[in-house]
Amino acid sequence: MTPTPIAEIAAAADTAPALQADALSVSLGRTRALADVSVGFTPGWTAIVGPNGAGKSTLLRTLAGLQTADAGELRLLGRPLQAWPDRARAARIAWLGQQGDTTGELTVREVVHLGRLPHLGLFAAPTARDEAVVDAALHDAECAAWQDRRLHELSGGERQRVLLARALAVDAPVLLLDEPTTHLDPPHQVALVMLLRRRAAAGVAVVSVLHDLALALLADRVVVLEQGRLRATGRSDDPALHAVLIAVFGGAIRIERIGERWVPIASLAR
Amino acid sequence: MTIALSLAAVPDWQRRRRLAWRLALLTLVLLLAGLAAGSEGWSPLALWSAWRHGDATLIVGQIRAPRTLGAWLAGALLGLAGAVAQGLFRNPLADPYLLGSASGASLAVVLVLAASSLAGDGAGLATAGAVARFGLVGAAFAGALLGVMLTLLLARGAEQTTRLLLAGVVVGVLLAAASDLVTSAAPDALRGKQAFMLGSTGFLSWSACAVLAGGLAIALPPAWWLARALDALTLGEDGARSLGLALPRVRAALVAALALAIGVAVSQTGLIAFVGLVAPHLVRRFAPAPHGYTLLASAATGGCLLLAADVFARSLIAPQELPVGVLTALFGGAYLVWLLHRRRLA
Numbered sequence: 001m002t003p004t005p006i007a008e009i010a011a012a013a014d015t016a017p018a019l020q021a022d023a024l025s026v027s028l029g030r031t032r033a034l035a036d037v038s039v040g041f042t043p044g045w046t047a048i049v050g051p052n053g054a055g056k057s058t059l060l061r062t063l064a065g066l067q068t069a070d071a072g073e074l075r076l077l078g079r080p081l082q083a084w085p086d087r088a089r090a091a092r093i094a095w096l097g098q099q100g101d102t103t104g105e106l107t108v109r110e111v112v113h114l115g116r117l118p119h120l121g122l123f124a125a126p127t128a129r130d131e132a133v134v135d136a137a138l139h140d141a142e143c144a145a146w147q148d149r150r151l152h153e154l155s156g157g158e159r160q161r162v163l164l165a166r167a168l169a170v171d172a173p174v175l176l177l178d179e180p181t182t183h184l185d186p187p188h189q190v191a192l193v194m195l196l197r198r199r200a201a202a203g204v205a206v207v208s209v210l211h212d213l214a215l216a217l218l219a220d221r222v223v224v225l226e227q228g229r230l231r232a233t234g235r236s237d238d239p240a241l242h243a244v245l246i247a248v249f250g251g252a253i254r255i256e257r258i259g260e261r262w263v264p265i266a267s268l269a270r
Numbered sequence: 271m272t273i274a275l276s277l278a279a280v281p282d283w284q285r286r287r288r289l290a291w292r293l294a295l296l297t298l299v300l301l302l303a304g305l306a307a308g309s310e311g312w313s314p315l316a317l318w319s320a321w322r323h324g325d326a327t328l329i330v331g332q333i334r335a336p337r338t339l340g341a342w343l344a345g346a347l348l349g350l351a352g353a354v355a356q357g358l359f360r361n362p363l364a365d366p367y368l369l370g371s372a373s374g375a376s377l378a379v380v381l382v383l384a385a386s387s388l389a390g391d392g393a394g395l396a397t398a399g400a401v402a403r404f405g406l407v408g409a410a411f412a413g414a415l416l417g418v419m420l421t422l423l424l425a426r427g428a429e430q431t432t433r434l435l436l437a438g439v440v441v442g443v444l445l446a447a448a449s450d451l452v453t454s455a456a457p458d459a460l461r462g463k464q465a466f467m468l469g470s471t472g473f474l475s476w477s478a479c480a481v482l483a484g485g486l487a488i489a490l491p492p493a494w495w496l497a498r499a500l501d502a503l504t505l506g507e508d509g510a511r512s513l514g515l516a517l518p519r520v521r522a523a524l525v526a527a528l529a530l531a532i533g534v535a536v537s538q539t540g541l542i543a544f545v546g547l548v549a550p551h552l553v554r555r556f557a558p559a560p561h562g563y564t565l566l567a568s569a570a571t572g573g574c575l576l577l578a579a580d581v582f583a584r585s586l587i588a589p590q591e592l593p594v595g596v597l598t599a600l601f602g603g604a605y606l607v608w609l610l611h612r613r614r615l616a
Binding site: 065104115 | 281282357360361362495496498499501502504505506508509511512513514515516554558559560564
C-alpha cells in the first residue's frame with residue numbers, strides 16, 4: 001500500500017518546507033547555471049521568475065532530481081533527496097517539463113496513466129484507486145472528454161493539458177511545472193491558475209517556472225532568479241519583491257495595483 | 271470524412287483483438303503453406319498424399335518443417351528487436367540493423383568463418399556442425415552487442431536520435447570496412463560472408479529452430495516486462511526519469527535483449543533486411559497500443575512477414591529459389607516508399 005503523500009506532509013511540521021535547497025550550485029558543461037541558491041518550498045504555490053537564461057528550468061530539473069548539483073544539498077520532506085529510492089522520490093515529486101519531445105502511439109488516458117508508474121512500478125496492475133486518481137487528473141486538466149484520442153492528434157494546448165494531467169496523476173506532495181501555461185489560451189490559463197490554487201490549498205507544494213509575470217504575480221510566493229543567483233524570494237504582493245523584479249527586468253516593466261491584484265505593465269518610456 | 275470518423279470510432283481494444291486473431295490465423299495458414307511449398311512449387315495435394323502414405327518424414331519433417339518454423343521464429347526475433355529499438359530510441363525509423371548490431375554481428379561471423387577456414391575446418395552456414403554453429407551464434411551475439419554499444423558510445427547515449435542514427439551509420443561503415451579487411455586476408459570467408467549478407471532461410475534445421483526458439487524465449491520476457499518503461503520513454507528521457515525509472519539499467523536490459531534477438535536471428539539466417547523495421551510499423555498502423563501489446567504483435571508480424579517471404583522465395587520460380595533477403599528488401603522498400611508518399615500527401 002502506498003502511503004498517501006499529502007498526509008506525510010501534514011505529519012511533517014507545518015513550518016518545514018516540503019522541498020529545501022541549500023547552497024545549490026549547478027554547472028551545465030562549463031557554464032555555471034546556478035550558484036549558491038538556497039530556497040525552501042512550503043505547501044502553497046510558488047512561481048519562479050527571471051530573465052531568459054536565469055537558471056529557472058535548471059533549478060526545477062535539479063529540484064526534481066534530474067540534474068545533479070556540483071555542491072549544496074536538497075532535502076525532500078526532511079530527508080536528503082539522494083537518500084530516497086528512485087520510485088519513492090518519483091511518487092513525491094511530480095515534474096512537468098517543457099513539451100516538445102513526446103512520441104509514440106499512446107492514448108491520452110494511457111499517457112496520464114503513466115503518472116501512476118511510481119506507485120505501481122513496472123509490473124503491478126492498476127487498482128481502483130489508481131483509476132480514480134487518473135479520472136480526477138483527466139477531469140482537473142479538462143481532457144476527460146477526449147481521453148481515447150492519441151497525443152499526436154492533439155493541438156499544442158490540448159497536449160499541454162494532457163501532460164499536466166500526467167503530472168497531476170502522480171498525486172505527489174510536490175508538483176514542479178516548467179512553463180505550464182505554454183500553448184494555453186487565456187481561458188485555459190485561468191483554469192490552470194485556479195487548479196494550481198486548489199492543489200496548493202490542499203497542501204501541495206506547487207512550484208512553477210513562469211515567464212508570464214502577470215500569472216506569476218497570482219502565485220502565493222515568487223522566487224526571482226538572475227544569472228543563476230537567487231535575487232529575492234517573498235510574497236507576491238510584497239513591494240520590496242516588486243522593486244527587485246523591476247530591477248531584474250532592467251526597468252522594462254512597472255507593477256501596478258488593479259483592484260485586488262498586482263499587474264506588470266510594459267513600460268515603454270525608459 | 272465520415273469514413274475516417276467511423277474508422278476512428280472502432281475502439282482500441284477491438285482493433286487490438288482483431289489484429290491478434292488475424293496474426294494467429296495468418297501464422298497458421300503460412301505454416302501450412304510452408305509445409306506445402308517445395309522445389310516443385312505449390313503442392314498441397316502432394317503433401318497430402320505423402321502424409322497419407324507416411325513418406326513425408328524426410329522432406330517435410332527434416333527440411334520443410336524446420337525451415338518453415340525457423341523462418342517464423344527468425345522473423346519474430348527481428349520484429350521484436352525492431353519494436354524494442356524503435357521504443358528505446360524513441361524513433362519510428364530505428365531499424366535494429368541501423369544501430370550497428372548487424373555490422374557487428376557480420377564482422378564477428380566473418381571473423382569466425384575466417385578463423386575456421388584458416389584452421390582448415392571449412393565451417394560455413396551450410397556445413398557448420400553443432401559446435402561451429404554455437405560458435406557462430408555466440409560470435410554473432412557478441413558482435414551485435416558490441417556494435418550497438420559502440421553506437422551508443424559514439425552517440426553519447428540514446429537521447430539525440432539524429433546523433434544516434436549518424437553514429438549507427440559510422441559504426442556500420444567502420445565495421446563493414448573491418449570485415450572487408452578480414453575477408454581480403456582470408457578469401458575463403460568471402461563466400462560465407464556473401465551468403466550471410468544476402469540472408470537465407472534455406473539452412474534452417476531443427477537445431478537452428480531450437481536456438482531461435484531459445485533466443486526468443488530469453489529475449490522476449492525482459493523486453494515485455496520493460497514494456498511500461500518503453501511507454502514512459504515516450505514522454506522523453508527526463509519524463510521517464512521523473513517517474514522513477516532507473517534509465518541506465520532499463521536501457522542496458524533492453525539493449526541486451528535487442529542484441530540477443532538480432533544476434534541469434536542473424537547467426538541463423540544472415541542479414542534479412544527490413545523485417546525489423548516494417549513489422550512494428552504495420553502493428554502501429556493496424557492497432558496502435560502501449561508497448562506491452564506492440565512488442566508481442568510485432569514479433570508475430572515479423573514472423574508472418576519472414577515466413578511469407580520464405581514461402582514466396584521457395585515457390586515463385588520453383589525449382590529455383592530466390593534469396594529471401596532480397597524479397598524482404600523489395601517488400602520493405604516498397605512499403606517505405608508508399609509510407610513516404612502518404613506522408614507527402616498528408
